[in-house]
Amino acid sequence: DTEVTQTPKHLVMGMTNKKSLKCEQHMGHRAMYWYKQKAKKPPELMFVYSYEKLSINESVPSRFSPECPNSSLLNLHLHALQPEDSALYLCASSQEANYGYTFGSGTRLTVV
Amino acid sequence: GENVEQHPSTLSVQEGDSAVIKCTYSDSASNYFPWYKQELGKRPQLIIDIRSNVGEKKDQRIAVTLNKTAKHFSLHITETQPEDSAVYFCAASSTTGGYNKLIFGAGTRLAVHP
Numbered sequence: 001d002t003e004v005t006q007t008p009k010h011l012v013m014g015m016t017n018k019k020s021l022k023c024e025q026h027m028g029h030r031a032m033y034w035y036k037q038k039a040k041k042p043p044e045l046m047f048v049y050s051y052e053k054l055s056i057n058e059s060v061p062s063r064f065s066p067e068c069p070n071s072s073l074l075n076l077h078l079h080a081l082q083p084e085d086s087a088l089y090l091c092a093s094s095q096e097a098n099y100g101y102t103f104g105s106g107t108r109l110t111v112v
Numbered sequence: 113g114e115n116v117e118q119h120p121s122t123l124s125v126q127e128g129d130s131a132v133i134k135c136t137y138s139d140s141a142s143n144y145f146p147w148y149k150q151e152l153g154k155r156p157q158l159i160i161d162i163r164s165n166v167g168e169k170k171d172q173r174i175a176v177t178l179n180k181t182a183k184h185f186s187l188h189i190t191e192t193q194p195e196d197s198a199v200y201f202c203a204a205s206s207t208t209g210g211y212n213k214l215i216f217g218a219g220t221r222l223a224v225h226p
Contacts (some may be wrong), residue, residue, distance in 0.1 A: 044215055097209065100161050104155060
């Protein structure tokens with residue numbers, strides 16, 4: 001299996017909702033990432049997990065809460081989002097340093 | 113922190129021509145430089161990468177060059193085809209521990225006209 005699987009593919013949520021994005025990989029990669037991508041912009045790093053520990057939080061608002069239950073799974077819990085949080089949320093994994101990411105297909109999130 | 117600048121923002125070429133995209137980075141500690149292709153509505157896909165101990169790397173019609181002194185790296189696509197049309201992102205990373213912290217350039221929208 002050489003893929004990163006993200007669910008759901010599309011999500012529409014209200015500003016008072018709580019939802020979760022899920023990411024799964026079975027390539028044995030020990031680093032996993034969340035990126036946010038707005039239209040016509042590059043991906044922006046949000047969080048990095050290395051060996052299931054949070055290594056980087058790029059000053060992301062607390063309404064985004066990451067979780068890494070095990071080496072294959074990465075979640076992003078969403079609560080009280082704002083319309084400006086609407087974007088494509090990309091999960092990625094990498095083998096280790098100096099190796100490229102494998103990106104998932106992303107979750108297109110719309111906050112209404 | 114790392115900053116990556118990418119030029120041009122748009123590039124239009126005729127099928128069969130070559131395309132060159134250039135990036136500069138700010139952090140001299142950066143040592144890993146991948147390039148990603150993103151088609152409309154799809155995920156970014158790694159097309160080629162280069163590490164700081166190498167000056168040039170080639171994979172069929174795609175090549176990347178790195179000038180560490182100038183903090184500059186470039187993507188070269190030869191014999192372009194319509195299916196090369198996409199947004200291309202360069203990135204740089206100063207790897208640490210067990211992960212890469214990739215910082216992306218703003219992207220280049222390449223259009224290849226038949």
